[in-house]
Amino acid sequence: MNVIDPRTAIVLISAMSALMALVLWALKRSYPPSIQGLGQWAQALLIIVVGGILAASRGQLPEILTTAVPNFLLCWGVYGLYAGTQRFYGVRPATWRWLAVTVAVTLGTLWFALGDPSYTARLRLVTALLAVMFAVHAWFIVRQGMGSFSRWLTVGVIVYIAVIQLVRLATTFFLPMGDTILSGTPQHVLFIASFSVSVLLFSVGAVLMAGDRLRAELELLATRDSLTNTLTRRYMDEACAIELERSHRTGQPLAMLMLDLDHFKTINDTHGHQAGDRVLVEFAAKVQRCLRSKDLLGRFGGEEFALLLPNTPLDAALQVAERIRAACVPQGNEVGCTVSIGVTLSLPQNDSMDKLLARADAALYEAKNTGRNRVVAG
């Protein structure tokens, strides 16, 4: 007895895929354009939907529309899911190569539909291609790096459906296949059920992956200055509070440096705002090259930066400041400006971020007033 009528099951999967396509499409419209792939995933699901509906219409439409065409659409839709994932990771899909393979397999199914009719041969061709596509897709995501639940879920689902294809392919050699997917044999029912669960879980995985990406982008926006890629003032405030607390607890010194480019306004006035931006980017890169990985560089205003050096005594902080100052002196015809730096150290007790900043600012003010391009401790 069949517990699932295959035709009904295919219509149900199609309806579910269409709904998931709608969800992905809605996300595409509401998420920033930097999150790619959502539109391709939605399109791919819709292609699978059309293929499913045509396959379920066997007997009511011309033979070719219910065999070769749905086979093509199913394979092309499954490829589209992979292309969407590639776009999501910023990789350009090799569409023409896969189109050629899919067309070749479709022509094969056409031959085994009209020339030398064999449902088993058609099934072998399509399942082999689908298994390869799913395997390549899963391997592609693994290569991008795992590390989040959404990726594990997505890869798990794709591997599962790839294995189902292989099982289905293997069964063609020792189980009766019937003469159509609608024949209701157990392996067809298993395939239809597995495919429907996989479409649902893949879509959930894709939605979660896009959500993870959005969260990462928002986090980056909140913590990184978009021009110089240094930390934001807000992040530095929080980091400074944590480092001060650690310094008071462990007794290890915390150094704070305030850095301000000298006569930066003249760069803008002489060479234009874009040249000024490039100077800021280059300055941040030069400073980063003088730092350890645990040091924190943040942009506090236009051409004013703050630097936190955990576990650093005054003489070492002055050496770092001097190294930065020397690295920033423009060479030859280089468009750039020197930097003035105020350095201060956390006090063993009762220090606060405001007091630390005030001392570093006062030292910077002195550096500016005594001729610029210098380091002053305060």
Ligand SMILES: Nc1nc2c(ncn2[C@@H]2O[C@H](COP(=O)(O)OP(=O)(O)OP(=O)(O)O)[C@@H](O)[C@H]2O)c(=O)[nH]1
């Ligand atoms: N290109 C560029 N300019 C900026 C940016 N943010 C602020 N500025 C400019 O930086 C300049 C800062 O000028 P001032 O505060 O007079 O400082 P300065 O010319 O460096 O002079 P001193 O600090 O006294 O040596 C202003 O002209 C701002 O418009 C930015 O993101 N890009």
